[in-house]
Amino acid sequence: MNKAFFYIPLLVFVFVVGFFLAGLGLDNRNELPSALLDKPFPNFQAEDLFDPQRTVRREDLVGGRPLLVNVWATWCPTCAAEHEMLIRIGERAHIKLVGINYKDERTKAVSWLAQFGNPYDLVLYDEQGLLGVELGVYGAPETFLVSPEGEIVYKRVGDVNERIWREELLPRLLAMNGSVLKVAHANQ
Amino acid sequence: MGAQVAELGYFSLTLAGVLALTSALVGFCNPRHEQWASHLGCLVVGQLVFVTISFAALIWSFVSDDFSIAYVANHSNSLLPWYYKVSAVWGGHEGSFVLWILFLCGWSVLVVLRRDNYPVSIYTRVLATLAVLNVGFICFALFTSDPFARLIPMTPQDGSDLNPLLQDFGLIVHPPMLYAGYVGLAVPFAFAVAAMLEGKADALWARWVRPWVNSSWAFLTFGIALGSWWAYYELGWGGWWFWDPSENASFMPWLAATALLHSVAVTEKRGTFKSWTLLLSIAGFSLSLLGGFIIRSGILTSVHAFAVDPERGLYILIFLAIIVGGSLLLYGSRAGKFNSAVPYGLWSREFFVLVNNAILMLSLAVVMWGTLSPIGYEAISGGRISLGPPFFNRFFVPLMIVLALAVAFVPVLNWKRTNKARILNFCAREGAILFTVALLVAFILRPETVSVATGVIVSLAILITHIKDLIIRVKTTRPPLAYLGMTLAHVGFAFSILGVAVTSTQSVEKDVRMEPQGQVVMGELNVEFLGVKTIQGPNYVSQQGLFTVRDGETVYELRPEKRRYVASGSVMTEAAIDAGLLADTYISLGEPLEGDAWAVRLHYKPLVRWVWLGALLMGLGGIVAVFDVRYRRLRQRLKGRVGQAGAAA
Numbered sequence: 100m101n102k103a104f105f106y107i108p109l110l111v112f113v114f115v116v117g118f119f120l121a122g123l124g125l126d127n128r129n130e131l132p133s134a135l136l137d138k139p140f141p142n143f144q145a146e147d148l149f150d151p152q153r154t155v156r157r158e159d160l161v162g163g164r165p166l167l168v169n170v171w172a173t174w175c176p177t178c179a180a181e182h183e184m185l186i187r188i189g190e191r192a193h194i195k196l197v198g199i200n201y202k203d204e205r206t207k208a209v210s211w212l213a214q215f216g217n218p219y220d221l222v223l224y225d226e227q228g229l230l231g232v233e234l235g236v237y238g239a240p241e242t243f244l245v246s247p248e249g250e251i252v253y254k255r256v257g258d259v260n261e262r263i264w265r266e267e268l269l270p271r272l273l274a275m276n277g278s279v280l281k282v283a284h285a286n287q
Numbered sequence: 288m289g290a291q292v293a294e295l296g297y298f299s300l301t302l303a304g305v306l307a308l309t310s311a312l313v314g315f316c317n318p319r320h321e322q323w324a325s326h327l328g329c330l331v332v333g334q335l336v337f338v339t340i341s342f343a344a345l346i347w348s349f350v351s352d353d354f355s356i357a358y359v360a361n362h363s364n365s366l367l368p369w370y371y372k373v374s375a376v377w378g379g380h381e382g383s384f385v386l387w388i389l390f391l392c393g394w395s396v397l398v399v400l401r402r403d404n405y406p407v408s409i410y411t412r413v414l415a416t417l418a419v420l421n422v423g424f425i426c427f428a429l430f431t432s433d434p435f436a437r438l439i440p441m442t443p444q445d446g447s448d449l450n451p452l453l454q455d456f457g458l459i460v461h462p463p464m465l466y467a468g469y470v471g472l473a474v475p476f477a478f479a480v481a482a483m484l485e486g487k488a489d490a491l492w493a494r495w496v497r498p499w500v501n502s503s504w505a506f507l508t509f510g511i512a513l514g515s516w517w518a519y520y521e522l523g524w525g526g527w528w529f530w531d532p533s534e535n536a537s538f539m540p541w542l543a544a545t546a547l548l549h550s551v552a553v554t555e556k557r558g559t560f561k562s563w564t565l566l567l568s569i570a571g572f573s574l575s576l577l578g579g580f581i582i583r584s585g586i587l588t589s590v591h592a593f594a595v596d597p598e599r600g601l602y603i604l605i606f607l608a609i610i611v612g613g614s615l616l617l618y619g620s621r622a623g624k625f626n627s628a629v630p631y632g633l634w635s636r637e638f639f640v641l642v643n644n645a646i647l648m649l650s651l652a653v654v655m656w657g658t659l660s661p662i663g664y665e666a667i668s669g670g671r672i673s674l675g676p677p678f679f680n681r682f683f684v685p686l687m688i689v690l691a692l693a694v695a696f697v698p699v700l701n702w703k704r705t706n707k708a709r710i711l712n713f714c715a716r717e718g719a720i721l722f723t724v725a726l727l728v729a730f731i732l733r734p735e736t737v738s739v740a741t742g743v744i745v746s747l748a749i750l751i752t753h754i755k756d757l758i759i760r761v762k763t764t765r766p767p768l769a770y771l772g773m774t775l776a777h778v779g780f781a782f783s784i785l786g787v788a789v790t791s792t793q794s795v796e797k798d799v800r801m802e803p804q805g806q807v808v809m810g811e812l813n814v815e816f817l818g819v820k821t822i823q824g825p826n827y828v829s830q831q832g833l834f835t836v837r838d839g840e841t842v843y844e845l846r847p848e849k850r851r852y853v854a855s856g857s858v859m860t861e862a863a864i865d866a867g868l869l870a871d872t873y874i875s876l877g878e879p880l881e882g883d884a885w886a887v888r889l890h891y892k893p894l895v896r897w898v899w900l901g902a903l904l905m906g907l908g909g910i911v912a913v914f915d916v917r918y919r920r921l922r923q924r925l926k927g928r929v930g931q932a933g934a935a936a
Contacts, residue, residue, distance in 0.1 A: 102623045104623075105562065105618060105619045105620075105621075105622040105623050106619035108566060108569075108570075108615050108618060108619070109612065109615035109616055109618070109619050112611055112612060112615055113612065116604070116607075116608055116612075118663070119604075119663075119666075120604070172675055172677075174673070174675045174676050174677070175672075175673045175675055176673065177670075177671045177672065177673060202675060202677035202678075203677075210798060228677070237660070237661075237664055237672060237674070238661060238664070238672035238673050238674040238675060238678070239672060239673060239675060240670075240672060241672065255668070255670060256664050256667075256668040256670050256672055257664070257665065257668055257669065257670010257671045257672050258670055258671060263670075
């Protein structure tokens with residue numbers, strides 16, 4: 100066997116360590132590049148979480164108000180931490196908040212929302228993660244901002260918090276036409 | 288009295304570090320010198336003595352409530368019962384690190400005690416390698432995470448208490464077991480380094496390593512099982528495995544060690560798989576470092592932790608790069624020598640070990656990706672995500688089923704090749720039994736998915752083939768302990784799979800609102816809620832619920848608690864469990880609702896104990912195999928030779 104062959108483990112290790120050092124050294128912790136950014140929200144077909152009989156398609160979501168699509172699951176601890184923020188966003192802005200319940204169990208998801216409150220206008224049930232594949236989802240939580248024209252303008256991997264709202268979501272929402280903020284908050 | 292105990296501890300640790308450095312120099316400079324090897328043994332024992340003093344000083348500081356020490360102030364409280372004060376020593380990063388060092392010294396001394404088994408150059412190089420590791424660990428403890436650092440003059444009146452989650456029996460025993468396993472893998476690692484330096488790794492070398500692999504693997508198995516059991520009863524969610532980074536941190540080295548356990552057996556019996564066994568020895572300990580050292584300390588599970596404390600993180604990364612990178616470099620330059628082509632057929636133990644290793648490596652890759660990639664995403668995007676149990680389960684269920692199927696064939700296989708007729712005969716006979724059993728299983732459990740049904744059937748297949756083989760062997764000969772250990776471990780594996788398959792699909796879980804005297808029916812059980820009363824604990828106030836459960840004729844009480852810990856104000860759920868071999872009844876209190884009503888979580892979990900029972904058997908199997916006569920005989924033989932030489936002189 101070729102002698103160089105036995106250096107492969109070392110090369111793999113060097114590569115992994117290099118990758119981590121590069122990752123940790125990144126100052127600009129902004130966004131993961133998404134192939135879908137500035138592309139139209141994909142066509143899809145999914146079940147409603149609360150009503151398995153009801154099928155939801157792209158046309159049912161896009162148009163009118165801007166969309167905030169949030170991928171979540173009951174097995175995801177960060178989603179629980181993020182939940183409060185989503186409720187606040189729902190109170191602040193004229194947007195359609197759509198949840199995608201990702202690779203989860205329907206009964207658990209329903210009781211979770213009953214317990215912590217339901218900020219969503221509509222929740223899709225993505226048991227197999229197929230819609231997640233369409234959207235290029237890595238894990239949960241992830242959040243997409245979709246313009247009224249149906250274009251994905253922003254993607255957040257990880258939790259949406261006050262900083263993301265202020266620095267990323269709000270400016271993009273304000274750039275869209277129409278009255279985005281609810282009255283009580285427009286004056287702030 | 289006692290004011291300088293912490294300083295004594297720090298000083299002892301420093302001395303141990305100096306001794307470790309000396310050992311490394313002595314061992315590597317003159318590895319073939321008998322006299323130096325004896326001195327080296329003394330130096331290693333000295334390390335253990337001083338680290339023990341240091342550890343004892345830390346225990347003393349906790350027991351005597353010396354809150355001028357930052358680590359004690361952050362992890363203890365004067366109200367804590369004494370046994371939790373002792374276990375609080377390893378309740379945080381700094382102290383668990385001293386425990387880690389203590390175990391490394393302990394394992395090194397065990398190597399010294401078995402000195403007669405090894406040629407002098409292997410013996411010295413193994414000890415020297417372990418000493419190099421110890422130098423790194425002790426420096427890390429002294430310079431970046433000093434457990435004895437004082438809070439002077441701002442000494443707090445009382446400590447901020449041990450995290451209530453850790454105030455529990457499971458957390459007294461789980462970390463020491465786990466650490467013994469993590470650190471134990473350093474010994475096979477050191478043997479691999481010694482073999483590569485020596486330029487010789489053969490069947491005899493494999494025989495030297497095997498007891499160390501077995502015992503550290505067994506500790507790791509016990510540690511993981513204890514952790515899972517603790518999560519089950521302490522977290523109050525009724526789950527026993529969450530694919531949480533700290534769990535994965537122990538699971539990754541375990542997977543590598545399991546692969547090593549099998550591959551080193553092939554190296555011993557057939558003199559092949561040498562370079563692969565060496566690589567697995569390196570990988571096992573490297574994953575221990577990654578898991579025990581980086582993930583458990585929280586430094587890599589969150590990029591945030593790394594940013595807050597870059598010094599610690601950087602030290603670890605550099606240390607890891609030197610140890611792992613150095614050993615892999617050595618591997619690259621030396622491993623080419625160890626090739627030996629020993630032929631074997633498709634139906635042979637060699638090939639099945641290869642299958643075992645391939646599956647375990649794939650599983651390892653899955654766990655690694657699932658654990659590390661969210662960190663990668665976090666590093667880039669700054670946000671935290673989880674891939675979640677669905678990701679792991681999708682890969683793990685099929686992988687483990689294939690693995691279990693392979694295990695079921697083990698008793699019929701020979702080394703080198705197995706007669707076709709024997710295999711066919713075996714398949715026909717055991718297959719017929721299994722088919723009957725499968726029908727029965729389908730009838731009783733009505734499994735919802737194919738994977739559950741196959742999980743149950745393959746585990747039964749393992750049980751049937753192994754127990755049958757055991758009976759035949761016990762009747763004809765006295766089987767060696769190594770064989771009994773293997774059988775025990777494989778039976779344990781079957782138990783665990785059966786437990787996982789049944790409990791994860793047949794459990795009943797109910798979240799209900801219950802008022803006093805209210806009743807809930809769950810399957811065969813009738814659960815009645817009698818009310819909640821307040822109870823005063825040593826350092827907490829508890830709301831204790833009282834439930835009576837009627838299961839046919841039998842009636843029993845369960846008292847789940849909701850505890851509020853005084854010092855930290857945090858609230859803990861203590862589930863009440865009626866544990867049974869066939870099923871657990873599990874009740875935990877949720878939130879108080881209006882009036883006297885409470886949110887209550889009820890679980891009925893069949894065969895959940897089998898998950899840990901299986902792990903226990905696996906670990907025991909590993910220990911039993913260590914006492915096989917051939918590891919002992921080696922020692923007596925060598926001793927005899929030394930004795931003869933002495934007599935001749």
